[in-house]
Amino acid sequence: MGQPVAEVSGYTATSTELIVSVAARALAGKRRVFAGVGLPTLAVDLAQRTVNPDVELVYESGVCAAHPTSMPESIGDAVIVAGAEAVLSMQALFGYVLQGGHIDVGFLGAAQIDRFGSLNTSFIGDARSPRVRLPGAGGAPEIMMNAAEVFVIMRRHDHGSFPAELDFCTSPSPVRACASGLGLPHRGMGVSTVITPLGTLERPSAFAELELISVHEGVSVDEVRAATGWDLKVADDVRVTMPPSDESIRLLREEIDTVRLYLR
Amino acid sequence: MSHDKVLSMTEAIRRFVSDGMTVALEGFTHLIPYSAAHEIIRQQKRDLTLCRMTPDIISDQLIAAGCVSKLVASFFASGSAGSLYEIRRRVESLVPEALEVEEYSHYGMVSRYHAGASGMPFAPLRSYSGSDMPDLNPLLKVVDNPYGEGTVYVVPALNPDVTIIHAQRADRSGNTQMWGVLGAQQEAAYAATRTIVVVEEIVDGAVVRADPNRTIVPAHVVDAVVLSRRGAHPSYVQGGYDRDGEFYREWTAISHEPERLRQWLQDWVYDLKDSDDYAEKLGPEKWAALAVSDRPSGVVNYGSSR
Numbered sequence: 001m002g003q004p005v006a007e008v009s010g011y012t013a014t015s016t017e018l019i020v021s022v023a024a025r026a027l028a029g030k031r032r033v034f035a036g037v038g039l040p041t042l043a044v045d046l047a048q049r050t051v052n053p054d055v056e057l058v059y060e061s062g063v064c065a066a067h068p069t070s071m072p073e074s075i076g077d078a079v080i081v082a083g084a085e086a087v088l089s090m091q092a093l094f095g096y097v098l099q100g101g102h103i104d105v106g107f108l109g110a111a112q113i114d115r116f117g118s119l120n121t122s123f124i125g126d127a128r129s130p131r132v133r134l135p136g137a138g139g140a141p142e143i144m145m146n147a148a149e150v151f152v153i154m155r156r157h158d159h160g161s162f163p164a165e166l167d168f169c170t171s172p173s174p175v176r177a178c179a180s181g182l183g184l185p186h187r188g189m190g191v192s193t194v195i196t197p198l199g200t201l202e203r204p205s206a207f208a209e210l211e212l213i214s215v216h217e218g219v220s221v222d223e224v225r226a227a228t229g230w231d232l233k234v235a236d237d238v239r240v241t242m243p244p245s246d247e248s249i250r251l252l253r254e255e256i257d258t259v260r261l262y263l264r
Numbered sequence: 265m266s267h268d269k270v271l272s273m274t275e276a277i278r279r280f281v282s283d284g285m286t287v288a289l290e291g292f293t294h295l296i297p298y299s300a301a302h303e304i305i306r307q308q309k310r311d312l313t314l315c316r317m318t319p320d321i322i323s324d325q326l327i328a329a330g331c332v333s334k335l336v337a338s339f340f341a342s343g344s345a346g347s348l349y350e351i352r353r354r355v356e357s358l359v360p361e362a363l364e365v366e367e368y369s370h371y372g373m374v375s376r377y378h379a380g381a382s383g384m385p386f387a388p389l390r391s392y393s394g395s396d397m398p399d400l401n402p403l404l405k406v407v408d409n410p411y412g413e414g415t416v417y418v419v420p421a422l423n424p425d426v427t428i429i430h431a432q433r434a435d436r437s438g439n440t441q442m443w444g445v446l447g448a449q450q451e452a453a454y455a456a457t458r459t460i461v462v463v464e465e466i467v468d469g470a471v472v473r474a475d476p477n478r479t480i481v482p483a484h485v486v487d488a489v490v491l492s493r494r495g496a497h498p499s500y501v502q503g504g505y506d507r508d509g510e511f512y513r514e515w516t517a518i519s520h521e522p523e524r525l526r527q528w529l530q531d532w533v534y535d536l537k538d539s540d541d542y543a544e545k546l547g548p549e550k551w552a553a554l555a556v557s558d559r560p561s562g563v564v565n566y567g568s569s570r
Contacts, residue, residue: 090370130355
């Protein structure tokens with residue numbers, strides 16, 4: 001993170017800024033977004049100021065349509081409560097807002113993602129004697145099962161993070177859920193968009209596999225293929241990711257994350 | 265209504281928390297009952313099953329102090345700030361000994377409290393289909409959908425022996441008012457056999473009755489009311505004081521070194537009498553840094569026919 005990857009007249013976008021601006025553009029036309037703090041919050045904020053002034057941000061803490069006066073450090077900060085349009089209990093948030101089907105886009109991160117968009121946020125190594133204990137589920141399984149679609153921001157793109165087999169599946173794709181034959185099906189399609197430091201991947205439908213649709217400037221399709229732990233499907237018309245506009249970079253630096261809390 | 269349930273922290277923990285109990289300490293990023301946890305540590309309670317959706321630093325402290333033999337939770341980090349190294353040592357390297365962990369997702373935990381509070385054996389939810397979580401936790405089960413096709417995952421009721429929550433205010437009989445992020449405190453309180461409410465302020469019953477919708481946990485489910493001003497530090501109280509982000513970041517370093525962590529417990533828990541001592545030790549500069557602005561709610565009219 002943080003190294004310059006694209007020269008834009010006057011501004012040089014960092015990898016993080018590129019990821020955030022790609023995510024913000026993808027939010028055009030989406031209504032209600034469930035996100036945690038960090039890059040997703042920046043993406044929603046940027047979308048609000050550019051392509052989607054009406055987008056509504058919902059936090060896991062029960063805060064709906066927050067209007068914070070400064071940058072929150074966690075999903076439950078006092079600053080997102082003050083001035084919010086609603087603050088719900090977690091039963092109402094998870095039960096009614098999420099399971100009830102009111103979320104258009106859920107944002108998730110993960111240590112590992114597989115070719116159908118199942119996510120691991122729990123363990124590296126064997127779950128019963130893990131090499132690394134990751135934070136675990138939180139609300140991720142609920143977001144995956146109930147949002148109409150899920151955007152994933154991956155901080156790395158290599159064989160460790162894009163393996164052929166997950167070490168552990170915390171939040172399953174519809175493919176995996178269907179194969180299990182147990183429980184209720186996904187409300188939505190699971191992961192639709194994955195943004196990585198190398199490019200953008202998409203799944204067109206609930207049972208499709210991830211497909212490379214754009215590579216960031218200076219990255220080749222072969223590099224992305226080599227960094228992926230399975231035989232990556234590549235779109236016929238794969239293109240170079242549109243770099244963020246000068247105005248987007250300016251907004252991110254001068255108005256949204258002025259202290260560079262997340263834009264490292 | 266008139267029954268006075270006010271107890272000192274020492275007495276409330278002595279009376280209601282015993283070795284081997286299942287104890288829920290809820291509060292989602294906000295209103296985390298730190299002062300109660302510190303008293304549990306001081307009284308050297310042992311073999312507790314600790315239930316908390318997001319373990320947070322409070323769990324790292326209780327576990328490091330040897331109070332906890334099992335953790336029931338749905339997330340294993342402290343918000344956006346760093347690692348809980350005591351938990352990681354127990355889980356990754358089994359040092360000093362393995363910690364038993366029972367793991368859910370957030371809505372799994374909320375649903376467990378909801379079932380417990382409702383007097384039901386289990387609660388259904390849409391999660392876990394295709395996840396590896398049920399392989400790790402056999403209590404995540406499926407039942408046939410009695411009204412249609414297929415099966416539905418369920419989680420078992422959680423009925424803690426005691427739930428402890430922190431709130432802005434309560435009256436002496438236990439009517440507890442909270443605002444801001446409410447988490448699963450209402451569900452956890454109703455699910456428990458006993459409930460201890462720790463508050464920033466004890467108010468007259470008339471204050472409560474002027475705004476009854478703000479009572480999240482009514483007196484009928486509260487067994488003890490404990491006054492502990494600033495007792496939620498380093499978490500925050502909406503309208504009271506802000507989260508101590510500096511301490512949250514510092515904890516990563518403190519918890520990384522077992523010796524430093526023991527020393528922290530000595531200096532900030534064992535050597536202190538109560539949360540007043542703790543607040544004083546933090547000092548006026550810290551409290552000035554955590555001060556919040558005023559942003560009062562509007563006033564609503566509860567008027568009825570005369």
